[in-house]
Amino acid sequence: MKLPLAFSFSLFAATVIARDVAQSPIDLHSTEDQTRQDGRKRIAIVGGGIAAASLAYSLYADYGYLQPMDLTIYEVAARVGGRVNSTLVDNLAYTYGGFVDTGASTFSADDWCLQTAIDDAGMRREVVEGVPSYQQPTAGVWDGQTFVLRRDRDLKSRTQLEYARDILKYGLSARKLQKFIRDKLPLFHSLYSNNQDPNPNLPDAIRRLGLEEESRRPADEYLMGNGIPPEIIHNIIQPTVRALFAHNLSDLNAVSALIAMNPTATYRLESEPRGNLELVSRLIRLSEARTLLNTHVSMISRSSNGKYTMVVSVTDPLATLGTKENDEYDAVVIATHLQGAGIEFDFPAPLLPKSLPDFVERHVTHFSTRQEIRLAPSFFNLTIANEIPDLIFTTSGSRISNETDIFTVEHYDTSDGFSGDMIEQINIYKIISSGPIPDSMILQMLGNSPDSSLQSSGVKWIDRQVWPLASPKHTRGPQLDNVELANGVFYTGLSDELLSSMEMSCRMGRRVAHMVYRKLRPPMGFAGHL
Incomplete structure (x- = not known):
């Protein structure tokens, strides 16, 4: 169907602007000096994911009126979000076809912390149920030879x-x-x-x-x-x-x-163009935290007065590396994994174990194809394309690839894309795997020679996301006995040793916020003290 040229031009301009806004770093760094008023406590938060966002918002909204606090978030990446991330679907023609979550993507009706955070952020209207599909998907379990089970929606x-x-x-x-x-x-x-x-x-x-x-x-x-x-x-x-x-x-x-x-329903945030990432960003904005992006904390130092300072390095090549900040903090919360943070302490941290759990790397691959290009039934030992489920679950012995363990393959029902002044339909596929998915494997899944090109095989766009510290290699309960590693230094990461999920990180952020408040709260005689 042809669109009017004027409408097409306006739509193209709007979507390009949306892309630029979504893909540019979310710089929340306020350049204004924050003066410390009498009685205000200063909190440093290392990391900018959902745990940090939940923590910062809770400190501001739940305890800020009882104990005024200034919050500073140090994030090593060019954006906040941590393992929550999204990207625009780009079909190689500078067009806009929606977005996909490349990190943590869904939550359940029972996830009370995330549900509360969504209400706090004013995002209830953007909650939708299920996967991004226009019709109820089909599900199947692939064991490497055949689909041993088929069901509607999922396996529950x-x-x-x-x-x-x-x-x-x-x-x-x-x-x-x-x-x-x-x-x-x-x-x-x-x-x-x-x-x-x-x-x-x-x-x-x-x-x-x-x-x-x-x-x-x-x-x-x-x-x-x-x-x-x-x-x-x-x-x-x-x-x-x-x-x-x-x-x-x-x-x-x-x-x-x-x-x-x-068995409860699963949900996602359809907040274009950032999805679940918008929840993290909005909570941090609402907390009024000063956020320093591209800033790596290499050391936490404790002065003689018991307060903490950060030794930081900035990814900007013109910046001075190893700069010790002058800001002093009453408490520090490490809201990122110690395994990959590279943080040293110049003071004893007796509750920090000598060894931390190993983490595994995971890969999330998205690609889109023209409407008529779908997964080849022959790849799954089938004869009819319609027999391929939209959600392909796998068993531990399936081994679709000898080199890489593929955990799931999802097909999102056709998503609108725009090319010039024409509306076209595209398919979006998502693969979660233990290692990278090469072009040759995608080509084989589409029924083509591994030596052909993606573009000639109908692949319009591809995005690969690597999570080096996706989750602990094994979860056997928390190895740490205490969230407080040293006096006034807290760690949210041990929650992953129980359950690696957005909800658990959100809960731990709120819990540590309460602990920080109890540590820094005013004397008992202060009016309004809990």
Whole structure:
């Protein structure tokens, strides 16, 4: 269908502007000097992801009226967001076809911290259910040879009819999984929901909730030990866990498996052009924090008066490396992973373990094709293209590639794209894998020779995102016993050792905000003190 030329030009100009705004660094650095008023406390936050955003907003909104605080966020990247990120879909013709989340993308109805943050940020109208598709997707489990299971939407059972279907297929023992989810998930959802708990340590909170076994025992051993049928583990739980966490069951604790099988609805933010990244950005803006982008904290130094200063290096080649700031802070929160942060301390941190858990690298690949170009059925030993599910889950032994473990392949139903003054339909594919997805593999998945070119095979756009520290290699419960590493120095990262998710990072940010306030709060005689 042809569009009027004037409309096409206006639309092109608007989308180019949207692209430029979305892809330029979100520089939240205020150049104004922040004068320290009497009684104000200064907090340094290292990292700019969802944990930092949740922390900063909670300090400002929940405790700022009780104890005035000045917040400074140090972010090594050119943008905030951490593992939350998005990119515009570009079909190589400088056109705009929407955006895709290249990092953490969905959350559930039970994720109370994220749901609260969305309301605080005024983004409730931008919450949508399910994957970015115009019709209900189909799902299938690929074991390397065939699709061993096919279902609508995903692999979870939510209705009585679906529960009955599982019992007919797997026997009465299928009800055990439903019981575990019903009994254990509410316990996890209550974790850190009450900030009045006098003991903030994560291991203690887990023990009080009765989740110590679930937090430390490998998920596969836990499920088999509790009588879950092997067929359910292989065909349903393992593929669902791989799709959500990009890990095998043996790598994760039982909490992760229970969260993956949560039957409540999943949601995402359709906030163009930044998706979930807009939530992080908006919370930080609302916190009124001074945000320093492209700034790496290499050392945290403690002076004789007990306050902290940052030794920083800036990625700008003209900047002076290893600059020690003059700003002194009453407390420091490390809201990034110590494994890759490269932070040193010039003071004893007795609660910091000598060794930290290893993290794994994960890759997220998006590409788009013309409407008529889809995955080849022959690649999956099929004969009809319509037999390929929109959401392809995989088992641990599927090995679509000998070099790289592919955890999931998703097809987003056709998305509108614009080329010149014409509206066209495009397909968007997303692959989550343990290593890079080369062009040759994409070409083979589309039924072409690995030696041909992407453009000649109908691929219009491709984006590759690497997450060097995606998640812990194994989750066996927190190794650290205390969130406070030293007097006034806090760490949010140990939450990933229990569950690596946006929700857990959000909760830990709010929890540490409460701890910081309790550390710095006014004397008991102060009016309005909690």
